[in-house]
Amino acid sequence: xxxxxxTIRLTVDGSKCDGHGICALIIPERISLxxxxxxxxxxxxxxxxxxxxxxxxxxxxxPVRALTLAGPVAVRLGRGAAALPKERV
Amino acid sequence: xSAVEIVDKPxxxxxxxxxxxxxxxxxxxxxxxxxxLLAGPAQSMGAESLDSHxxxxxxxxxxxxxxxxxxxxxxxxxxxxxxGAGFPTATKFDLAASAPGTPIVVVNASEGEPASxxxxxxxxxxxxxxxxxxxxxxxxVGANEIVIYLHRAHLRSNAALEQALAERRGxxxxxxxxxxxxxxxxxVAGETSAVVSYLGxxxxxxxxxxxxxxxxxxxxxxxxxxNAETLAHLALxxxxxxxxxxxxxxxxxxxxxxxxxxxxxxxxxxxxxxxxPVTIGQVLERVGGLDAVPRAILLGGYAGTWIDGETAWRTxxxxxxxxxxxxxxxxxxxxxxxxxxxxxxxxxxxxxWLAGESSGQCGSCVFGLPVLSGFIDDIIAGRSxxxxxxxxxxxxxxxxGRGACGHPTGVxxxxxxxxxxxxxxxxxxxxxxxxxxxxxxDHFPLPLSPKPRP
Numbered sequence: 001x002x003x004x005x006x007t008i009r010l011t012v013d014g015s016k017c018d019g020h021g022i023c024a025l026i027i028p029e030r031i032s033l034x035x036x037x038x039x040x041x042x043x044x045x046x047x048x049x050x051x052x053x054x055x056x057x058x059x060x061x062x063p064v065r066a067l068t069l070a071g072p073v074a075v076r077l078g079r080g081a082a083a084l085p086k087e088r089v
Numbered sequence: 090x091s092a093v094e095i096v097d098k099p100x101x102x103x104x105x106x107x108x109x110x111x112x113x114x115x116x117x118x119x120x121x122x123x124x125x126l127l128a129g130p131a132q133s134m135g136a137e138s139l140d141s142h143x144x145x146x147x148x149x150x151x152x153x154x155x156x157x158x159x160x161x162x163x164x165x166x167x168x169x170x171x172x173g174a175g176f177p178t179a180t181k182f183d184l185a186a187s188a189p190g191t192p193i194v195v196v197n198a199s200e201g202e203p204a205s206x207x208x209x210x211x212x213x214x215x216x217x218x219x220x221x222x223x224x225x226x227x228x229x230v231g232a233n234e235i236v237i238y239l240h241r242a243h244l245r246s247n248a249a250l251e252q253a254l255a256e257r258r259g260x261x262x263x264x265x266x267x268x269x270x271x272x273x274x275x276x277v278a279g280e281t282s283a284v285v286s287y288l289g290x291x292x293x294x295x296x297x298x299x300x301x302x303x304x305x306x307x308x309x310x311x312x313x314x315x316n317a318e319t320l321a322h323l324a325l326x327x328x329x330x331x332x333x334x335x336x337x338x339x340x341x342x343x344x345x346x347x348x349x350x351x352x353x354x355x356x357x358x359x360x361x362x363x364x365x366p367v368t369i370g371q372v373l374e375r376v377g378g379l380d381a382v383p384r385a386i387l388l389g390g391y392a393g394t395w396i397d398g399e400t401a402w403r404t405x406x407x408x409x410x411x412x413x414x415x416x417x418x419x420x421x422x423x424x425x426x427x428x429x430x431x432x433x434x435x436x437x438x439x440x441x442w443l444a445g446e447s448s449g450q451c452g453s454c455v456f457g458l459p460v461l462s463g464f465i466d467d468i469i470a471g472r473s474x475x476x477x478x479x480x481x482x483x484x485x486x487x488x489x490g491r492g493a494c495g496h497p498t499g500v501x502x503x504x505x506x507x508x509x510x511x512x513x514x515x516x517x518x519x520x521x522x523x524x525x526x527x528x529x530x531d532h533f534p535l536p537l538s539p540k541p542r543p
Contacts, residue, residue, distance in 0.1 A: 013297045014451035015493040034487055035460075038452035068299075 007045035008071030010055045014038070016066035023058040023067060030055065039066065115365035116372055116406075119214050125337070125345045126211060126218065126321050127362045135214070136249035139256035142217040149221040150262065152327050159229045160186065165331035167343040168323065172197060172279070172316030173390065173419045175342075175408065178323065184303035185230040185311035192232040192311040194265070195288065196223050196320060198239045198246070199272035201279040202390045203534055204351035205422045206358040208317040211347065212239075212246035215321060216253035222320025225327050227265045230313055234266045238284055241271045274536065276391075276446035280494050281314045283448070288312075294448035295494030318347050337364045341409035348406065348421035350377045352387070352533055353428070363406050369423060370402030377425065385426045385510050389419025391439050391533070392499025395432060395506040424533055431526035433514045435533060436507040437465040442535050443500045453491035458500055460484055465504065471521045478515070482508065 010030055012023075019037035029051065030042045046052050059067045114123035120131035129137050129145055137145075154162070164179035185192040196219060200208040212219055223235045239247060250269070257263050270288060272278050278293035285302045287293035298305060306312020315323075322344055326334045335343035350359045355378030363372070369386065373379045383398040394416045396404065404411070408418045426432055444458035464481040467473040481504070489501045508515060518524060 013493060014453055014491055015295075015297060017452060019452055034453060034457075034491075035484075036452050036456045038456075038491075040453075040487070040491065 006071075008047075008052060008055075008069060009043045009045055010041055010058070011043050011068050011070055012039045012041040013066050013068065016064050018064050018066070020063050022061045022063070026058040026061055027051070027054040031058065041067075113365060115367040116361050116363045116376070118359065118361055118376065119210075121362075123364055124362045125325055125364070126215060126318070126347060127360075129215065132214065136216055136252060137214065139217055139253065139260060139262075142215075146218075146324075146328060148262065149224055149324065149327070150264075152225070154228075154327070156186065156229050156231060159225065159327060162331050163229065163323065163326060166326045166334040167331075167340075168319065168326060168334065169342065169408075170316055171318040171322070171346065171421070172281075173417075174281075178315065178319055181301075181303045181313055181315070182226070182229045184301060185232075185313045188304040188311040190310040191234075192227075192230040192313055193307050194223055194226045194230065194232045194235045195284060195307075195312060195314040196235065196237040196317055197279055197281075197284060197314050198237060198250075198317040199279040199284075200240065200243070200317075200420075201272070201274075201276050202420050202422060203276075203536055204349065204357070204424050205390065205420045206349045206351075207347040207360045207421055209240075209243045209246040210349075210358075210360040211318055211321055212243075213249045216246075216249045217257075218321040218324045219317050220253060220257060221324035221327075222315075222322070223267075224264055225323050226313055226315055226320060230311065232265065232313065235268070236288055237267065237269045238272050238279075238288070239269060240274065242274070275448070276443065277448050277494060277496050280496075282494065284314050285312050292448070294450060295496070297493040339366075339407055339409055342407065346406070346408060346418070346421060348372070348418075348423055350423055350425070352424040352426060353383065353531065354378060354425050357534075367406055368402065369404050369406055372406060372423070373402070373425065377423075379425065383425045384428060385432050387424040387426065387503075387533070388422070389417045390422050390499070392443055392496065392503050393417065393419050393422065393506075394502055395436070395510040397510045398426075427531035429526070430531050431469075431514050431524050432511040433465065433507060433518060434469050434524055434526040436503060436511070437462070437469045438532060438535065440465055440500060440504060443496075443503070447496060448494075451492040451497070453488050454497040457484070457488040457491070457497060461488065461500065461504055465507075468515070468518050469524060471518065473519065478508070478519070 017039050021033050021037055023039055024031045024033045032040050034040050059069050117124040119127040160182045168178045169175045198208050198212055273293045277283055280295045281302050282296040283293045285306045286296050289307045302312045304311055338344045346363045348361050351357045361376050382402050385395050385397050386401045388394050411418050440462045444462045447454045449455055485501045485504050488497050491497055
């Protein structure tokens with residue numbers, strides 16, 4: 001569930017997701033919206049750096065902070081990271 | 090990894106409940122020879138007193154050990170949680186012991202699964218075993234506080250608990266501070282993160298924390314939430330050791346296991362301790378009083394797996410082997426479908442109820458489960474349209490794995506296993522034939538006044 005600490009995974013907290021849908025526009029290869037507009041996230045490890053960059057943008061774009069990028073501490077979320085919840089290690 | 094061993098349907102004529110099959114009993118009820126958790130007085134004797142408990146097993150404070158040694162023993166025993174998830178108890182203890190803050194131990198005896206009775210029965214018959222386990226868990230992680238999370242409605246087990254606590258106070262055996270907390274009567278209220286949320290002063294709804302409750306729980310303190318049965322096992326592991334514990338069960342799932350027989354059996358709510366390789370059929374025949382293979386059983390809980398009767402009959406009751414076959418023993422519920430009840434109609438009832446038991450947080454659950462329920466209701470009522478079964482399957486697949494807790498996925502498992510198990514019933518419903526399901530008292534029990542679906 002919490003996965004291998006050495007991989008980077010995008011996850012959604014379904015209890016926070018309100019279905020704004022911005023994430024699915026940013027990273028459609030990993031996030032689709034279900035019949036009601038809630039994010040359905042493909043949580044396979046992210047290896048491609050461009051996918052990772054989009055994943056970070058999606059995390060930062062979520063208005064309710066429902067998305068998390070779980071992985072090694074070395075993965076920084078870039079600008080605005082300080083305001084985000086601590087990454088899962 | 091051992092595959093599920095399929096054995097032939099046993100022919101056992103006598104149906105005494107003493108369970109003496111041979112030298113080493115494979116299962117038993119309270120007081121049966123060879124049992125562990127249920128060893129001691131017979132069921133009719135009620136709660137075992139502190140005197141009897143200490144005479145039989147010795148007092149827990151005579152166990153000389155250090156927290157580290159105790160955790161090592163638990164690790165070596167391979168004890169896994171008996172609430173359903175099967176998480177290694179030692180890992181939970183280690184996480185709590187190494188996390189900052191003074192840990193809290195929670196005894197989860199809430200048993201929100203409607204037909205399950207193993208935790209309340211154990212509390213009712215062997216309260217001191219559970220309380221010993223709670224004391225030992227507190228010692229193992231360095232906790233000074235124990236919360237017993239239970240249901241007010243379980244009158245007999247709560248009375249036994251109060252009596253047992255009074256006995257321990259009288260004997261000056263109360264070490265940690267113990268509080269009893271009444272759990273909300275909701276299906277998901279017993280899930281670990283919901284327990285922690287509730288005891289922390291919030292709603293009893295599952296949360297998805299960045300860290301497990303064992304590290305960051307109630308008031309950010311490490312919180313070890315253990316199922317009542319797990320703690321009772323701990324009380325025996327601490328006394329008799331890891332290798333004794335693993336003498337029964339399987340290498341992958343060591344120790345004995347409590348199961349509850351429910352539904353169409355002679356005494357629904359009867360708790361059985363499984364000690365060795367035994368099939369579901371053997372237990373149903375010897376304790377459940379079944380003389381014929383039932384149409385189907387529901388395994389693991391209401392959000393569990395339907396298995397057709399023939400398969401179930403020869404399937405071993407072995408947590409690990411079941412898991413390897415995509416089935417889960419869950420909380421140990423074995424519910425037998427009544428011969429006059431249509432499995433699909435029963436599924437429809439359960440799904441409607443389970444949909445109403447959503448904690449209302451996650452969209453996929455709040456909106457997804459009522460849709461599942463609607464599809465099945467339509468099929469049952471003969472209102473379904475062409476392609477509805479396909480749409481139901483697709484919809485179920487889209488809900489699987491979603492949400493902050495296992496609730497929606499459990500309901501999907503129930504629905505998918507029903508479609509697989511009740512194929513002939515499904516075909517009859519789709520042809521518009523009248524469902525002959527008996528509409529009476531033969532259904533699985535559900536708490537009164539299910540909440541209306543959103």
